[in-house]
Amino acid sequence: MLYVVLFFLIFSLYLYVVLGGADYGAGIVELFSSEENQKITKKTIYRVMGPVWEANHIWIIILIVILWIAFPVYYNILVVNLHIPLTIILLGVTLRGVAFVFRHYDAVIDNSQKLYDAMFKISSLITPIFLGMVFGGLISGEIKLIEDVSTLTFYEAFVRPWCNVFSILVGLFFAALCAFLSSVLLIGESEPGKENIYIRKATIATLVVFIMGLITFVYGYANASTFVNGFIKDPYAIVAMLISGLLLIPLWITIKKGRRVLSRLFAGLQVFLILLAAFISHFPNIIITDTHSVSLLDDIAPDSVINVLGVSLIIGGAVILPGLFHLLKSFKMIKILEQNKNPSL
Known part of the structure; x- marks a missing residue:
């Protein structure tokens, strides 16, 4: 059952990066648009995200619950040492949700609309940056695990692990990845004649992702990062990144031609390869402290707990996944089903 739990953990992470990432990226795309294009994007975002934006966040809830129940040591390090960025993320998700609802359903149209717009766009940028910084904090080597925390300053114990150059770069990289995913999604959701707006943004976002990834690496x-050094020495991670690099060519071609299905498939594959390369070189030693690496499998829950959790995830998956598929299909977000009807896909 442990492998079942690990599968759902990784699967939930992937879906949150793809679906939640595209969700955040919509606000980033709107933020970095001209005033005229912001109005177009705002209308498109509401039509596309309105029915599913809450469903996109179910995956991070599943992810957290799995960590909490099955991997308590890992969960403890995460929520204690990185509680500040996690709190900011929670506030960002809350403010973003409030702004998204009220900027569309507020009965009175006044200056408050400008506030809601600003809240939505800024929180859409800040939240994924801090999500990336959390992961950067886990692998930066700045976490200090000692029994007597009083020997450390507050900055050393709870700020430096995530507020450092490497973690910030990882955060910016993830924000760029979110903008890329959203731009690709919006190509197929835009009104007729407006596709070029998102084709251009998807092209720019792809370049930004590549540049930010290169800078971070x-x-x-240059700073002898344990994570990067381990990455370089792992042949599977290198192969994954090489394939990802080669796929940039067909990705750009499909984006330029506005192929909504193929561009989404290539975008999803890009994310899969990036995550694969990031985790395969160190898994299960995902947390890298200043002295050693901490395995995800250290002091896991008892077999009885793992077995119950595994069965619950299988049953839950059998209920949730068909329901999610039906939701996306009902609102015509699964364009691959229409491929035979439109040769331009």
Whole structure:
């Protein structure tokens, strides 16, 4: 059952990065648009995200619950040492949700609409940056695990692990990845004649993702990052990144041609390869402290707990996944089903 639990853990992470990432990226795309294009994007976002934006966040809830129940040591390090960025993320998700609802359903149209717009766009940028910084904090080597925390300053114990150059770069990289995913999604959701707006943004976002990834990698290598050094020495991670690099060519071609199905498939595959490369070189030693690495499998829950959790996830998956598929299909977000009807896909 442990493998079942690990599968759902990784599966939930992937879906949250793809679906939740595209969700955040919609606000980033709107933020970095002209005033005219912001109005177009705002209308498109509401039509596309309105029915599913809450469902996109179910995956991080599943992810957290699995960590909490099955991997308590890992969960404890995460929520204690990185409680500040996690709190900011929670506030960002809350403010973003409030702004998304009220900027569309507020009965009175006044200056408050500008406030809601600003809240939505800024929180859409800040939240994924801090999500990336949390992961950067886990692998930056700045976490200090000692029994007597009083020997450390507050900055050393709870700020430095995530507020450092490497973690910030990881955060910016993830925000760029979110903008990329959303731009690709919006190509197929835009009104007729407006596709070029998102084709251009998807092209720019792809370049930004590549540049930010390169900067993050070079900085980590220059500063002897344990994570980056382990990445370089792992042949599977290198192969995954090489394939990802080669797929940029067909990705750009499908984006330029506005192929909504193929561009989404390539975008999802890009994310899969990036996550695969990031985790395969160190898994299960995902947390890297200043002295050693902490395995996800250290002091896991008893077999009885793992077995119950595994069965619950199987049953839950059998209920949730068909329901999610039906939701996306009902609102015509699964364009691959329409491929035979439109040769331009």
